[in-house]
Amino acid sequence: MxxxxxxxxxxxxxxxxxxxxxxxxxxxxxxxxxxxxxxxxxxxxxxxxxxxxxxxxxxxxxxxxxxxxxxxxTTPAMVARLEEERTRLRAQAAELAATLQRLDEMVAETRLRLLAA
Amino acid sequence: MxxxxxxxxxxxxxxxxxxxxxxxxxxxxxxxxxxxxxxxxxxxxxxxxxxxxxxxxxxxxxxxxxxxxxxxxTTPAMVARLEEERTRLRAQAAELAATLQRLDEMVAETRLRLLAA
DNA sequence: GTAAGAGCTGACATACATGTCAGGTTCAAG
DNA sequence: CTTGAACCTGACATGTATGTCAGCTCTTAC
Structure with missing residues (x-):
């Protein structure tokens, strides 16, 4: 094609x-x-x-x-590299979750500051 | 400082x-x-x-x-923007999870191809 | 054989926070 | 008052897949 x-x-x-x-x-x-x-x-x-x-x-x-x-x-090395990438992506997902949580905290804090004003 | x-x-x-x-x-x-x-x-x-x-x-x-x-x-608009960002980040986390799953599938497939060879 | 659509190459642009370098100035301790 | 550490500005570089444009060529249906 x-x-x-x-x-x-x-x-x-x-x-x-x-x-x-x-x-x-x-x-x-x-x-x-x-x-x-x-x-x-x-x-x-x-x-x-x-x-x-x-x-x-x-x-x-x-x-x-x-x-x-x-x-x-397809070689064993490919599987290995693919698994490395998976590991990396999992770590990234975990970081993203942590960031999300910090963002949640920021939302909460900012709301409080707004109420206090 | x-x-x-x-x-x-x-x-x-x-x-x-x-x-x-x-x-x-x-x-x-x-x-x-x-x-x-x-x-x-x-x-x-x-x-x-x-x-x-x-x-x-x-x-x-x-x-x-x-x-x-x-x-x-601190203004209400700030809280709103912060919440938008949180929403966006949640969507991103969901996409990442989906990508991770597709990567898992790729790992499985690649392993199979390796065994078949 | 021609017209229109699809494809070709090559070049420049983008977003964006950070690294790094050069050449000069300020600060603070002795 | 000197010296070395810290700081200043301005500039250029980075990575990376994609968008976009210009100018030209190929393909295919008629």
């Missing part, structure tokens, strides 16, 4: 898809005229990339996490 | 404290020689600013959320 269709199917802009290609996150072939062509698998791949981005994994690490993009190979 | 001490007490770099001043988040007076001087309250204020930053509130909104930095005034 071409880039417009992949963009439509994934909700990711053509601009971003081209960039994924540049970063070697996504395999692309070219037509004789130079237009990008993608396999059907690309849809899943793009979605996986988006999950990792949402998890705060920088693009330069994604290639080492996702199964090798031309051979489909 | 001067900037070095405030930095030490809050764990925020002098560079950042100067920037808070520029952004009118923090009140600073000057010695005759031009060195910044801070009230003791500044410690609390800086910590509040950090909580808001951690919650993803951009600096340009902080001034409208924290009690007015020279009069100490």
């Amino acid at each position: 071409r880039i417009g269709e992949l963009a439509r199917l994934t909700g990711v802009s053509p601009r971003s898809l081209r960039w994924y290609g540049e970063q070697s996150l996504l395999r692309e072939t070219r037509t004789s005229g130079g237009h990008r062509e993608y396999d059907d698998d690309a849809v899943d791949r793009v979605q996986a990339i988006q999950v990792l981005f949402a998890a705060g994994v920088p693009a330069r690490h994604v290639a080492g996490i996702l199964p090798c993009y031309d051979t489909g190979t | 001067r900037i070095g001490e405030l930095a030490r007490l809050t764990g925020v770099s002098p560079r950042s404290l100067r920037w808070y001043g520029e952004q009118s988040l923090l009140r600073e007076t000057r010695t005759s020689g031009g060195h910044r001087e801070y009230d003791d309250d500044a410690v609390d204020r800086v910590q509040a600013i950090q909580v808001l930053f951690a919650a993803g509130v951009p600096a340009r909104h902080v001034a409208g959320i924290l009690p007015c930095y020279d009069t100490g005034t």
Whole structure:
């Protein structure tokens, strides 16, 4: 499929898809005229990339996490890295919860200050 | 107190404290020689600013959320904005939880692919 | 073969708090 | 009055995926 269709199917802009290609996150072939062509698998791949981005994994690490993009190979190291990221994300979630609690306290305090005035 | 001490007490770099001043988040007076001087309250204020930053509130909104930095005034609008931010942060926490779950699924899938190989 | 839509490249912009550096000034203790 | 630590300003850099624009080319249906 071409880039417009992949963009439509994934909700990711053509601009971003081209960039994924540049970063070697996504395999692309070219037509004789130079237009990008993608396999059907690309849809899943793009979605996986988006999950990792949402998890705060920088693009330069994604290639080492996702199964090798031309051979489909999966290695134990990938599982390990993925688990590291999960650990990191859990920690981040915990921090966010702590921040939320501090924010709750700020709301309460600010309300009190308002009443006192 | 001067900037070095405030930095030490809050764990925020002098560079950042100067920037808070520029952004009118923090009140600073000057010695005759031009060195910044801070009230003791500044410690609390800086910590509040950090909580808001951690919650993803951009600096340009902080001034409208924290009690007015020279009069100490607290308005109902501040409480409202603070509650908006709390709502936003809760949504963000929920998204993070969803992402974490998708990451869990990815870990499981990747493990399976590894076993299958 | 042509018109319109889709795609191409390359470049510049963004948000934002912080790091860091250079070159100069002030402060405070001796 | 000197010295060393602390501070000043101003500037440039950072990371990062995405938006957007300009100018040009390819594709495809007619």
